[in-house]
Amino acid sequence: MRERSMAGNLSNSAAPLTSSLSKLQALNGLFAIHKKQGPTSADVLNMLKEALLKEAGVKNPNPRKRKKQSLKLGHGGTLDSAASGVLVVGVGNGTKMLSTMLAGSKKYVAVGELGKATDTLDATGKMVLEKDFEHITRVDIEEKLKSFTGDIMQVPPLYSALKKDGQRLSVLLQKGHKVEAKPARPVTVYNLTLQEFKPPLFTLDIECGGGFYVRSLVDDLGKALSSCAHVKELVRTKQGQFTLEEHALHEGQWTLEHVLRSLQPCSESETGTKPSKEHTD
Numbered sequence: 001m002r003e004r005s006m007a008g009n010l011s012n013s014a015a016p017l018t019s020s021l022s023k024l025q026a027l028n029g030l031f032a033i034h035k036k037q038g039p040t041s042a043d044v045l046n047m048l049k050e051a052l053l054k055e056a057g058v059k060n061p062n063p064r065k066r067k068k069q070s071l072k073l074g075h076g077g078t079l080d081s082a083a084s085g086v087l088v089v090g091v092g093n094g095t096k097m098l099s100t101m102l103a104g105s106k107k108y109v110a111v112g113e114l115g116k117a118t119d120t121l122d123a124t125g126k127m128v129l130e131k132d133f134e135h136i137t138r139v140d141i142e143e144k145l146k147s148f149t150g151d152i153m154q155v156p157p158l159y160s161a162l163k164k165d166g167q168r169l170s171v172l173l174q175k176g177h178k179v180e181a182k183p184a185r186p187v188t189v190y191n192l193t194l195q196e197f198k199p200p201l202f203t204l205d206i207e208c209g210g211g212f213y214v215r216s217l218v219d220d221l222g223k224a225l226s227s228c229a230h231v232k233e234l235v236r237t238k239q240g241q242f243t244l245e246e247h248a249l250h251e252g253q254w255t256l257e258h259v260l261r262s263l264q265p266c267s268e269s270e271t272g273t274k275p276s277k278e279h280t281d
Helices: 002-025 041-055 092-103 138-148 169-174 214-224 256-262
Strands: 029-035 073-075 084-091 106-114 116-118 127-130 150-154 185-198 201-208 229-239
Touching: 002 041, 002 256, 029 041, 029 092, 029 256, 041 073, 041 084, 041 256, 073 092, 084 092, 106 214, 138 185, 138 214, 150 214, 201 214, 214 229
Parallel strands: 084 229, 116 229
Antiparallel strands: 029 084, 073 084, 106 201, 106 229, 116 127, 150 185, 185 201
């Protein structure tokens, strides 16, 4: 009797875990997480997958292995490892909706530093140029920002998630390969305002469309001001309908309960498009 009772308890305790995994694998839609500064967007996605599978009772989950423990996740646009903020995640059929996130409006707060340029165009890179910036005034910056608003042409950074022959440009550069800049491409800037100016630092509020690089903007702005500049800090505050303040789940909230609560479900009619491979920062 005792053995039977113990077996019954074991099977009962396993049932909720099986149920959790089934619920997890049945999810279809979009939700947002908070990506912290440091890890890559791909790393954060794997950490999220591992946390959800572990909660569902998958022992030693390997997020890169898809068989049996399959949980289909994707993200809607790369954030640089040095950047933080909203990262939209598609789960199940929701991954087919991510192209909308890539093409849609995004908002950023960027802190730039005048007088120093780096090879990566942000604070993670090696300084390649130093120039005077004492001549630059708040009015100068505000005036120059007008030429970076609307439909503009922009050259993406060399250190980026864009690819050549199937490999990321940033990876090729790290391996010592010579990489040519991608040609300038059309991007859209809906709003661009200077929030704060405390030389050498300045803070920009940016609303832009898909394919836009904040690092390129800050680099180009520095040149336009007869100096140079790089991104010191970057936060994505909004992507599509998801805002950092209202929707992004922090690491402690990466649970089935929180995902279910914040999930924007998708219908079959919404998932007809394939996910785009375009990346932004």
